[in-house]
Amino acid sequence: MSLPPAVILAGGLSSRMGGGDKGLLAPGGRSLIDRVIGRIAPQAGALALNANGDAARFEAFGLPVIADSMAGHPGPLAGVLAAMDWAARAGQESVVTVAADTPFFPPDLVARLQRAAAEAGTPLALAATPRPGGGLSRHPTFGLWHTGLRDDLRAALEDGLRKVVLWTDAQGCATASFDVTSFDPFFNVNTPDDMAEAERMIAEFGL
Template structure:
């Protein structure tokens, strides 16, 4: 599937987590090599998507400098990334009805691949799948994936009525394409969860000459 024929796709950066392993605060606002993680995520996704939004809870003003629409969860209790994905699907349906697909990515992954959207769409189309997720190093990364906007009502039912929280339990209900990226010289889905991870990310940023 040539890049020019890819379906229009809205990107959502999921930054709604509570960052308990870093003592609270916003993980995407931590700096790596003089740039915040969120800056790096935006730089990777912007060329691949037909617009970006940010899913985050609390005061949206703290993200004002990034120029993205901040869309909070509308399912109470911080139920996890599925709530952020649902918020993005609902926002897209209401504000960008011409777009049928949303790409989600974690806000703490500074080295996302530049062919993320293209390869996920190619695999989804090839396998006639409803959803597509990324993988590396024998591990799936279900928070990084393609979501059909038309499934938002089913996702809301799963979250609100069934109290479903795990992404892989949700994706197991549908035909799913999984796309694997190489993890060398660096894993493009490395995520900065802890203070120690920030130190490792500094080392990896030096390897990632085009970041």
């Protein structure tokens, strides 16, 4: 399969970290965004960053910065829509999204999302991990999105939809399940305590 483009979602408000750009935090002396770029670049084609406000603060990463097309910070689906629009303008049929605050995601994320979608015969796929009590916990910012669905998503957002899985379930969405072994590959940094845990994981697992 060819490598799809990918967009790093960094448009959140970071309220639990006191505001600012979580992606610029640097556990282990390396920013979260730089770590995410290192993970996704070998798996994808063109890369872009979804963020709002002054794009100059991300200049060091050398990526195009695309803002949400909908005002009011309507959540991660707005970033997904921005990613779909960006990829569609480049003539791409699909795009992958990853979160800027989740630096340890699997190195085979994209291949397994593509395989899950192909096997299920669906245009979308989300990553998931097993819940301790059974079932799967989906990670809706880690997905493969068909750009042909962008107008449907835009209409859903304009109608007030905010929960990612409500929209993906309505479209028929595949799931790519990833095991949790020595650490959770979808651990994300939301709070100062999470930053401390990220530092510990980097030291312990050589991430």
